Amino acid sequence: LVSVSRSKNQIMKSKEKIEESVEYILQNKIKKCDLGIVIGTGLGGLVNTVNIIAEIPYSSIPHFPVSKMEMQNSRIIFGKINSREILIFDGRFHKYEDLNYFQITYPIYIMSRLGVNKLVLTNAAGGIDLKFKKGQLMIIKDHINLQGGSPLAEKENFGMGERFVDMSRPYSKDLIEKVVNIAIQSKIEIVLGVYACVLGPQLETSAEYKYLKIIGADAVGMSTVPEIIVANQLGIECMAISVITDLCDPENLEPINIKEIIDMGKKGEKQLLKILIKLLQDV
Numbered sequence: 226l227v228s229v230s231r232s233k234n235q236i237m238k239s240k241e242k243i244e245e246s247v248e249y250i251l252q253n254k255i256k257k258c259d260l261g262i263v264i265g266t267g268l269g270g271l272v273n274t275v276n277i278i279a280e281i282p283y284s285s286i287p288h289f290p291v292s293k294m295e296m297q298n299s300r301i302i303f304g305k306i307n308s309r310e311i312l313i314f315d316g317r318f319h320k321y322e323d324l325n326y327f328q329i330t331y332p333i334y335i336m337s338r339l340g341v342n343k344l345v346l347t348n349a350a351g352g353i354d355l356k357f358k359k360g361q362l363m364i365i366k367d368h369i370n371l372q373g374g375s376p377l378a379e380k381e382n383f384g385m386g387e388r389f390v391d392m393s394r395p396y397s398k399d400l401i402e403k404v405v406n407i408a409i410q411s412k413i414e415i416v417l418g419v420y421a422c423v424l425g426p427q428l429e430t431s432a433e434y435k436y437l438k439i440i441g442a443d444a445v446g447m448s449t450v451p452e453i454i455v456a457n458q459l460g461i462e463c464m465a466i467s468v469i470t471d472l473c474d475p476e477n478l479e480p481i482n483i484k485e486i487i488d489m490g491k492k493g494e495k496q497l498l499k500i501l502i503k504l505l506q507d508v
């Protein structure tokens with residue numbers, strides 16, 4: 226009985242927090258919108274193409290998680306790209322930032338309450354498939370969660386929806402088809418692949434890259450999967466696109482070059498933006 230009433234308390238707390246955050250966001254000129262985007266590390270250029278109607282820093286929103294890391298400029302943007310209204314979450318949380326899964330997926334609960342039912346996530350990832358080129362784009366067709374945890378296992382998630390969420394089709398076939406068609410029309414090379422999500426923040430060893438290849442991963446990164454799981458729980462149609470920033474060849478592993486990773490992110494970002502801008506007119 227004690228544990229039942231404790232978890233009921235918890236349900237109230239999570240939902241109340243989300244309601245208070247949403248109330249504040251709506252009071253600050255952000256409007257409800259059906260389409261959302263989460264921008265990955267180093268991929269903030271999309272913001273320059275937006276006609277910004279309103280923006281608020283994450284740090285001003287009640288109950289919004291606060292990262293102890295490099296996220297000073299993180300914000301929610303409501304705006305238009307070629308007359309299409311969109312909500313942009315510019316800044317993402319990672320599990321390695323000393324946050325729990327409820328906190329790192331908080332933007333997804335908020336988006337759902339703001340009316341988002343179509344969601345595009347972007348990230349930077351390492352290429353496990355050595356046929357990839359640096360700077361290339363990969364649509365995530367499926368994932369492997371290697372973080373050792375789930376946002377649905379956090380007590381704050383209890384009562385938020387289905388617990389045994391189906392993961393047979395976590396990525397929208399319709400959105401993937403649209404992006405593939407846009408890429409073909411725009412003559413942008415794009416591939417479909419499996420994304421393995423690790424905790425990080427350290428990069429992988431040679432042995433770990435070998436292992437990732439053997440288990441069927443095409444790319445590896447430290448984000449996106451927790452958000453995809455919650456988006457599926459909340460019934461949001463979603464997709465994710467990775468920019469391949471480095472190649473992870475276990476036989477010739479070079480020491481990590483962060484500058485090169487960021488430069489490659491920028492290279493891939495240009496093509497990613499072309500695709501996203503076209504996608505927005507079509508959803």
Ligand code: HPA
Nearest residue numbers: 349350351445446447470
């Ligand atoms: N591993 C994990 N995350 C990454 C990598 C990588 O090699 N490259 C970019 N993000």
